Amino acid sequence: MDVALEPVTHRLRTPLRTSYGEVTERGMYELTITTADGITGRGEAAPLEPYDGVPLDVVGAALERYAEVLSNDRGRTGPQLLDACREVADLPQALAAVDLALWDAAGVRAGRPICELLTDDPLDAVPVNATIGATDRASAAEAAAAAAEAGFECVKVKVGVGDDVARVAAVRRAVGDAVAVRLDANGAWTVDEAVDAIEALAADGALELVEEPVSGIAELRAVRERVPVRIAMDETVAVHGAIASAAADAVCLKVSRAGGISALLAQAALVRATGAEAYVASTFDGPLGIAAALHCAAALKVELPCGLATLGMFEGGGAVDAGLVVRHGRLMVPTGPGLL
Structure with missing residues (x-):
């Protein structure tokens, strides 16, 4: 499985003031996987530190470790790959990117939207x-x-x-x-x-x-x-x-x-x-x-x-x-x- 990781930043049109602080931009990572049969799936890791206490760089480090797991998938199923990533770093905001990418690839392979x-x-x-x-x-x-x-x-x-x-x-x-x-x-x-x-x-x-x-x-x-x-x-x-x-x-x-x-x-x-x-x-x-x-x-x-x-x-x-x-x-x- 080929794996690519890209940092993305979205700026808010107008800063959003909340009880936990002001939000002016959203930093996140996009994860792209390509399976051996050429199917591509994309996922997203979007921590919001003032809200969930999880720094973006910590998520990025976890995703880098996940990339090694995914690159050596050894024919494991989606749930098995997710469990293997969890063993490396049990961080929900990072695991979400892997889970989304695996579901996306499954939907593409089936030719159906994920909800179906x-x-x-x-x-x-x-x-x-x-x-x-x-x-x-x-x-x-x-x-x-x-x-x-x-x-x-x-x-x-x-x-x-x-x-x-x-x-x-x-x-x-x-x-x-x-x-x-x-x-x-x-x-x-x-x-x-x-x-x-x-x-x-x-x-x-x-x-x-x-x-x-x-x-x-x-x-x-x-x-x-x-x-x-x-x-x-x-x-x-x-x-x-x-x-x-x-x-x-x-x-x-x-x-x-x-x-x-x-x-x-x-x-x-x-x-x-x-x-x-x-x-x-x-x-x-x-x-x-x-x-x-x-x-x-x-x-x-x-x-x-x-x-x-x-x-x-x-x-x-x-x-x-x-x-x-x-x-x-x-x-x-x-x-x-x-x-x-």
């Missing part, structure tokens, strides 16, 4: 939310109005970063009652702060859900017991695993954090077994990561809007060129063989 390899009847489009990153009221309202005009049925607003109440109220006025408002605090608050903030933010109208208002199983459960709003888990999954989903109404799953398509599907099964609802998002991944998450969501028939409409936040876009197009608030699932 995962289930017999996948969705042909997945509902997605628009992300409102602006931290001032006027810009947030303008972005929200544009999202509503484009057909999005859900907007997600980052909170825990400033004048949340006024900004969320401005967004709500801009989109009207027909568009759901979701909040994402990225674990910014303590339990008491979260309860007070959610009560204030919900006073002006309904909230679809609040992602990661606090971090930790006990903390999420405590908030959930005290507020009349659905609570979703995100970053806590990385620390405690998907079994922690019993402390939330919904769980946000991510391909990079899970370690690829195979691992995300296993996490989704566990989440659903606990009675929580699973949905899929990205950490501002590139086209390959978004496509992989989209195929997962299509195969899982996810009903909650997913956080996958983020490629347009990069300079130069790339969503249309990659065939990842949002229409009326839904991201169309690629129909070609493999990921894209």
Whole structure:
């Protein structure tokens, strides 16, 4: 198996301010494998250190070691190769690139999109939310109005970063009652702060859900017991695993954090077994990561809007060129063989 590794950097059109810091660019690696019979598969490793604590250079070093394993595949199956890479370095963000590349090659070989390899009847489009990153009221309202005009049925607003109440109220006025408002605090608050903030933010109208208002199983459960709003888990999954989903109404799953398509599907099964609802998002991944998450969501028939409409936040876009197009608030699932 031939292996190629390429560093890629995507710059955001506008810096995104979150409770864990400001994101201005996304560094990642693209992994390309070519099998002995000439089939090519591509994958992506997209750590986001302020979010998941994993430095890009650590992922690059793991991928270099994986390349040696893949180059000497000795006829091993995809799962066997993934296990061999895991023995070298058990790093989900790096393993995701290998898993995606192997799935991509499998789809190309079969002449079918990956979602059709995962289930017999996948969705042909997945509902997605628009992300409102602006931290001032006027810009947030303008972005929200544009999202509503484009057909999005859900907007997600980052909170825990400033004048949340006024900004969320401005967004709500801009989109009207027909568009759901979701909040994402990225674990910014303590339990008491979260309860007070959610009560204030919900006073002006309904909230679809609040992602990661606090971090930790006990903390999420405590908030959930005290507020009349659905609570979703995100970053806590990385620390405690998907079994922690019993402390939330919904769980946000991510391909990079899970370690690829195979691992995300296993996490989704566990989440659903606990009675929580699973949905899929990205950490501002590139086209390959978004496509992989989209195929997962299509195969899982996810009903909650997913956080996958983020490629347009990069300079130069790339969503249309990659065939990842949002229409009326839904991201169309690629129909070609493999990921894209």
